[in-house]
Amino acid sequence: MTSQHGNAKYLKDYQPPHFFIDTLTLDVDLQPTQTTVYARSEVRSNGANPANDLVLDGIDLTLKEVKVDGHTFTNYDINDEQLLLRDVPQHFVLEITTACSPQTNSSLEGLYLSDGAYCTQCEAEGFRKITYFLDRPDVMAEYEVTIKADKAQFPYLLSNGNKIASGDLADGRHFATWHDPFKKPSYLFALVAGDFDVLRDSYTTVSGREVALELYVDKGNLSKAPHAMASLKRAMQWDEQRFNLEYDLDVYMIVAVDFFNMGAMENKGLNVFNSKCVLANEETSTDRDFHLIESIVGHEYFHNWTGNRVTCRDWFQLSLKEGLTVFRDQEFSSDLGSRALNRIDAVKVMRTHQFAEDAGPMAHPIRPEKVLEMNNFYTVTVYDKGAEVIRMLHTLLGEQGFQKGMQCYIERHDGQAVTCDDFISAMSDANGFDASQFKRWYSQSGTPQVHVQEQFDAQQQQYVLTLSQHHSPTADQPSKDNLLIPVAIELLDSQGKALSLNAHGVADNVLQLHQSEQQFVFDNITERPVAVLFEDFSAPVKVQFEQSLNDQLHIVRHASSDFSRWDAQQSALSGCILDELGRGEKAQLDEAVLATLSDLLNAALAGQEHDLALVAELLQLPSFDTLSAHFEQVPVDAITAVTEAFAQQIAEHLQVLLSEVVTQLSDDKQQSQQSVAKRALLATCMGYLARVDTQLEFIETQAHQGSMTLSLAAIKALILAQHPRSSAMLDEFAARWQHDTLVMDKWFNLQALRKGSDSFANLTRLYQHPHFSWRNPNRVRALIGAFAMSNPTQFHAKDGQGYALLGDALVKLNDINPQNASRLITPLLAWRRFDSTRQQLMKEQLERLKVLPKLSKDLFEKVDKALSE
Numbered sequence: 001m002t003s004q005h006g007n008a009k010y011l012k013d014y015q016p017p018h019f020f021i022d023t024l025t026l027d028v029d030l031q032p033t034q035t036t037v038y039a040r041s042e043v044r045s046n047g048a049n050p051a052n053d054l055v056l057d058g059i060d061l062t063l064k065e066v067k068v069d070g071h072t073f074t075n076y077d078i079n080d081e082q083l084l085l086r087d088v089p090q091h092f093v094l095e096i097t098t099a100c101s102p103q104t105n106s107s108l109e110g111l112y113l114s115d116g117a118y119c120t121q122c123e124a125e126g127f128r129k130i131t132y133f134l135d136r137p138d139v140m141a142e143y144e145v146t147i148k149a150d151k152a153q154f155p156y157l158l159s160n161g162n163k164i165a166s167g168d169l170a171d172g173r174h175f176a177t178w179h180d181p182f183k184k185p186s187y188l189f190a191l192v193a194g195d196f197d198v199l200r201d202s203y204t205t206v207s208g209r210e211v212a213l214e215l216y217v218d219k220g221n222l223s224k225a226p227h228a229m230a231s232l233k234r235a236m237q238w239d240e241q242r243f244n245l246e247y248d249l250d251v252y253m254i255v256a257v258d259f260f261n262m263g264a265m266e267n268k269g270l271n272v273f274n275s276k277c278v279l280a281n282e283e284t285s286t287d288r289d290f291h292l293i294e295s296i297v298g299h300e301y302f303h304n305w306t307g308n309r310v311t312c313r314d315w316f317q318l319s320l321k322e323g324l325t326v327f328r329d330q331e332f333s334s335d336l337g338s339r340a341l342n343r344i345d346a347v348k349v350m351r352t353h354q355f356a357e358d359a360g361p362m363a364h365p366i367r368p369e370k371v372l373e374m375n376n377f378y379t380v381t382v383y384d385k386g387a388e389v390i391r392m393l394h395t396l397l398g399e400q401g402f403q404k405g406m407q408c409y410i411e412r413h414d415g416q417a418v419t420c421d422d423f424i425s426a427m428s429d430a431n432g433f434d435a436s437q438f439k440r441w442y443s444q445s446g447t448p449q450v451h452v453q454e455q456f457d458a459q460q461q462q463y464v465l466t467l468s469q470h471h472s473p474t475a476d477q478p479s480k481d482n483l484l485i486p487v488a489i490e491l492l493d494s495q496g497k498a499l500s501l502n503a504h505g506v507a508d509n510v511l512q513l514h515q516s517e518q519q520f521v522f523d524n525i526t527e528r529p530v531a532v533l534f535e536d537f538s539a540p541v542k543v544q545f546e547q548s549l550n551d552q553l554h555i556v557r558h559a560s561s562d563f564s565r566w567d568a569q570q571s572a573l574s575g576c577i578l579d580e581l582g583r584g585e586k587a588q589l590d591e592a593v594l595a596t597l598s599d600l601l602n603a604a605l606a607g608q609e610h611d612l613a614l615v616a617e618l619l620q621l622p623s624f625d626t627l628s629a630h631f632e633q634v635p636v637d638a639i640t641a642v643t644e645a646f647a648q649q650i651a652e653h654l655q656v657l658l659s660e661v662v663t664q665l666s667d668d669k670q671q672s673q674q675s676v677a678k679r680a681l682l683a684t685c686m687g688y689l690a691r692v693d694t695q696l697e698f699i700e701t702q703a704h705q706g707s708m709t710l711s712l713a714a715i716k717a718l719i720l721a722q723h724p725r726s727s728a729m730l731d732e733f734a735a736r737w738q739h740d741t742l743v744m745d746k747w748f749n750l751q752a753l754r755k756g757s758d759s760f761a762n763l764t765r766l767y768q769h770p771h772f773s774w775r776n777p778n779r780v781r782a783l784i785g786a787f788a789m790s791n792p793t794q795f796h797a798k799d800g801q802g803y804a805l806l807g808d809a810l811v812k813l814n815d816i817n818p819q820n821a822s823r824l825i826t827p828l829l830a831w832r833r834f835d836s837t838r839q840q841l842m843k844e845q846l847e848r849l850k851v852l853p854k855l856s857k858d859l860f861e862k863v864d865k866a867l868s869e
């Protein structure tokens with residue numbers, strides 16, 4: 001590792017801090033380019049691990065003064081990242097005054113200005129951009145924070161905890177002082193100053209305490225706040241009911257800001273949210289937006305216990321809070337809405353993004369072992385695979401056992417900074433569960449493969465499943481061990497009825513695969529059953545099972561798990577696509593599949609399918625990324641040719657039925673689960689109908705006057721079908737919504753999906769659009785992110801224009817916002833998985849970045865890994 005980019009940190013090198021800081025008093029005098037921060041802390045040596053020098057983290061700060069026990073202190077060394085105080089006492093009061101410049105801070109980390117409001121983002125290591133500190137999560141302090149700012153411009157001054165004082169100052173300024181009674185790590189600190197509209201409400205907790213709820217939004221956005229507020233109240237209640245966890249402060253605040261690097265941040269008592277993840281109303285938001293907001297509001301709220309009250313010892317333990325909290329938010333959404341649909345969503349993320357991460361240069365276990373830039377490890381592996389690991393534990397222990405484990409975990413560790421091992425110990429101690437093998441899921445990276453063979457002996461009336469596990473090396477780990485893999489199963493008879501498995505010694509329908517190969521024998525089976533394996537995606541693995549198309553379609557029709565019906569449908573469709581790959585545009589979709597799809601639509605029309613959203617999912621072909629996961633070298637052109645051909649055949653074959661659906665189902669524009677499901681089906685139908693130029697009037701009407709969900713779906717359908725009307729529809733949409741930034745992001749999104757040779761020029765032209773801004777991550781992701789991640793045909797254009805477009809953007813973003821750049825680079829990292837021409841073109845872009853004079857740590861870590869052998 002070159003010194004320009006600092007040194008990587010290793011989990012194995014963890015050392016407890018030499019000093020603790022028990023209290024921190026901050027006085028922040030806000031000015032755009034000269035904010036003064038006075039920090040007073042009580043520092044105490046860690047007797048078990050003492051030292052003479054105190055090394056504090058600090059970046060982009062101007063040091064004004066240091067005092068130790070009231071006296072000016074000059075015995076220090078300072079560099080770009082640290083302040084080293086020599087020979088300090090073992091217990092003392094430290095006072096440090098620094099200055100920083102929020103206005104020029106475009107990294108959106110530390111203290112910055114978002115559209116005129118001051119706000120902070122400290123996770124993972126942003127607090128060091130505010131003051132010199134022991135910026136690590138195992139140093140927990142009680143905070144008292146005073147904020148000073150111009151009163152007219154910044155009437156609201158907010159920080160964590162409870163407001164204990166406020167008043168006027170000279171020169172039209174004012175102040176507010178906040179006290180947070182709970183000790184917390186610096187990454188949970190937050191400060192906001194601005195002028196907002198406020199939606200106020202309250203929640204009475206299960207023990208009868210009244211909590212004030214406050215949602216701060218930009219002026220004029222109040223009509224978009226109620227959904228997030230309602231979501232928050234549902235989350236508070238759900239956590240009491242399902243996890244027996246109650247909120248602890250007297251106030252819970254959420255602030256929506258426009259400039260934000262991710263979705264939201266769980267700062268104690270003062271969440272900061274990307275406005276996109278809070279603001280919604282019926283006119284401007286899609287059903288997905290409503291759903292996403294509810295789940296993110298829930299996620300940040302659930303962190304109050306899993307993350308804040310019990311926090312991480314070090315950043316390698318990130319999944320301790322993120323995997324667990326994602327699991328909790330998934331359960332929240334599933335308890336409140338459709339469990340199957342939520343499961344499908346989660347599994348799509350795993351199969352498209354997480355499996356790809358495992359297959360690329362950034363492969364890492366859910367508890368990484370080596371990190372250069374921590375922000376690079378807020379990944380689908382840590383979050384989503386982390387949640388899958390928690391889910392497996394839930395599957396193995398059952399809900400009751402899992403809750404017993406949770407209770408033990410919280411009782412043992414409330415107020416502490418702990419490790420994933422501590423979590424597992426609590427779970428295993430509470431249940432008498434031997435977790436020694438299961439724990440490997442935390443240290444082993446990669447997507448396991450499970451091979452399945454079945455045998456049926458009619459004479460013996462015996463059905464035998466032979467399962468074996470296989471682990472290929474990943475970029476970070478050459479050798480692997482066997483894991484404990486829970487395999488939830490169902491056996492269907494020829495009528496589609498589930499056989500009772502309890503009689504066959506299988507508790508709760510879950511087989512435990514822990515050796516490299518195991519046989520599971522089922523007796524008294526009178527006919528060859530059809531096996532539904534990994535029901536509900538009971539483990540994050542790839543399954544190799546030569547199941548016949550007939551068996552797969554039998555599952556689609558009869559499995560008791562709706563998720564497994566979808567899963568079998570995806571396997572069937574993927575199988576057909578892979579079989580026909582060599583035939584390109586001439587590929588033919590199997591008649592039996594087309595017949596199943598017709599039956600499905602007929603059943604939906606006859607009211608025999610209970611969930612139309614599921615029908616919508618069952619009608620869709622697997623995505624490009626899902627299909628790519630089947631290959632070491634992705635055959636881009638073959639995949640797109642065959643999927644295009646199949647989509648066209650489905651459209652032609654089902655034209656009449658699809659058309660009937662759109663005439664029968666009308667959208668009442670309500671938010672009920674049923675209306676949402678109806679719209680999901682209508683959207684899918686339009687996708688096919690646009691390809692055969694059918695129901696164009698319906699599609700155009702939806703584009704003009706439909707709900708936001710259907711309006712976007714209609715235009716997207718036209719774009720993907722490369723329909724001549726798509727341009728006009730896009731223009732009309734922009735004219736109608738140009739006053740609304742968040743809606744314009746959806747328009748950028750659609751623009752990014754355009755195909756054809758002028759699509760590149762179109763994109764670069766949009767950089768000049770009055771709504772576009774390189775400094776705003778939402779805009780950049782809506783246009784460039786969507787292009788690189790969701791438009792494979794153009795991104796992978798053979799002449800390399802797509803790669804160059806992303807490369808140009810990354811060069812620019814490297815200076816403005818390294819975190820944002822580092823998220824966007826993902827598709828280029830997979831360069832080795834493409835044909836040699838594409839490899840060369842992608843590699844050129846990576847090499848170009850590698851030699852940038854001021855390459856950020858964030859990009860360096862990824863580019864370096866991607867290019868090294």
Ligand code: B3K
Nearest residue numbers: 123124264265266375378
């Ligand atoms: N904990 C934050 C993510 C912080 C990302 C820092 N780069 C949001 C969340 O997962 O809830």
Ligand code: ZN
Nearest residue numbers: 299303322325
């Ligand atoms: Zn989180």
